[in-house]
Amino acid sequence: MTNNIIDLQRILEEEDCTKPSIEIFKDKLSSFKSGDEIIIVTSSADAWFAIRNMGDKFGYEVLKFWKESSTSYKVLIRRL
Amino acid sequence: MSTKVIQPEELRELLGREGLKVVEVDYDPSTAYELGHIPGALLIDWKKDLNKYPERDIIDPEGFEKLMSRLGISNDDLVVLYGDFNNWFAAFALWVFDLYGHENVKILNGGRNKWIELGYPMTKEVPSVSPSNYKISKVDLTKRATFIDVMKRLRDPNVVLVDVRSPAEYKGEVTAPPEYPNEAAQRGGHIPGAINIPWAKAVNEDGTLKPLEDIKKLYEELGVTPDKDVIVYCRIGERAAFTYFVLHHLLGYKRIKVYDGSWSEWGNMVGAPIETEV
Numbered sequence: 001m002t003n004n005i006i007d008l009q010r011i012l013e014e015e016d017c018t019k020p021s022i023e024i025f026k027d028k029l030s031s032f033k034s035g036d037e038i039i040i041v042t043s044s045a046d047a048w049f050a051i052r053n054m055g056d057k058f059g060y061e062v063l064k065f066w067k068e069s070s071t072s073y074k075v076l077i078r079r080l
Numbered sequence: 081m082s083t084k085v086i087q088p089e090e091l092r093e094l095l096g097r098e099g100l101k102v103v104e105v106d107y108d109p110s111t112a113y114e115l116g117h118i119p120g121a122l123l124i125d126w127k128k129d130l131n132k133y134p135e136r137d138i139i140d141p142e143g144f145e146k147l148m149s150r151l152g153i154s155n156d157d158l159v160v161l162y163g164d165f166n167n168w169f170a171a172f173a174l175w176v177f178d179l180y181g182h183e184n185v186k187i188l189n190g191g192r193n194k195w196i197e198l199g200y201p202m203t204k205e206v207p208s209v210s211p212s213n214y215k216i217s218k219v220d221l222t223k224r225a226t227f228i229d230v231m232k233r234l235r236d237p238n239v240v241l242v243d244v245r246s247p248a249e250y251k252g253e254v255t256a257p258p259e260y261p262n263e264a265a266q267r268g269g270h271i272p273g274a275i276n277i278p279w280a281k282a283v284n285e286d287g288t289l290k291p292l293e294d295i296k297k298l299y300e301e302l303g304v305t306p307d308k309d310v311i312v313y314c315r316i317g318e319r320a321a322f323t324y325f326v327l328h329h330l331l332g333y334k335r336i337k338v339y340d341g342s343w344s345e346w347g348n349m350v351g352a353p354i355e356t357e358v
Binding site for chain 2: 019020022023043044045046048049050053054070071
């Protein structure tokens, strides 16, 4: 599996910001190129749901998604 | 738990019942309602529907009547509000419902996040609506504080100002994130005398409300007691509305107001005193 990871929870904690997870995700996504596979990690079920459903809009396909615990949700995507 | 809170499992059982209107209140419907919502849920777009343009204000009573009528909500309907951003904007909507006298309203505990976490159904289908003829029978603006109200009561020992933003915002290290340019303030800090109790102290990690005893202890230990006039504020009023919900509807505080102008007003106002020290 890929080593590319966007850990939204860690970013939110480190930056002590009120920026929404989805905005952080969009910013980080733009640094990847076509074909890159990326794992997104979030503690928010709502963000997890959104990322699973925004591929058409932001240019990626969802390869896999899973829940590790009630506070850890992951999505594996491939940049188109 | 308060009668103003409905649990996800309870709502799931009630879905489709006559007289129940479920309403998702979003700051950004494009990353929430439009991707999926509770079956049958209507949408209130916080920016477009609850704010009055071009001036900065909440919608007036006529605007509220029009909104309710467009959504097909009747005066005696039970309205369940939930939404994105940890229910902040749903709580803001509930505060507006309070101002305009719609008492039969509840908040879904945990909002979108908890509903999704539980694996409950979501749909992209937008329900068809038959407009209603909603009429406001009372308006109560005593739960709202203006800039002038706050200025007049600075350092009043009978008033407790609660800043519900993050500690970094309270200390003036952060004003507003760059992606919200219209929420920016020219100055950082807090209103003199305000104490900092971030809104999130009242919720669990999954966004559901903590036990009432824990919440009561949290506020009372910091001097936020029901015998005082309490004014809550944040940056644009949405997180303050969440704390208003907690203090007023869960703990029963009667003397509470939301200063919805909040830091985006105070931090830009010429001559407004500011503190930065903790």
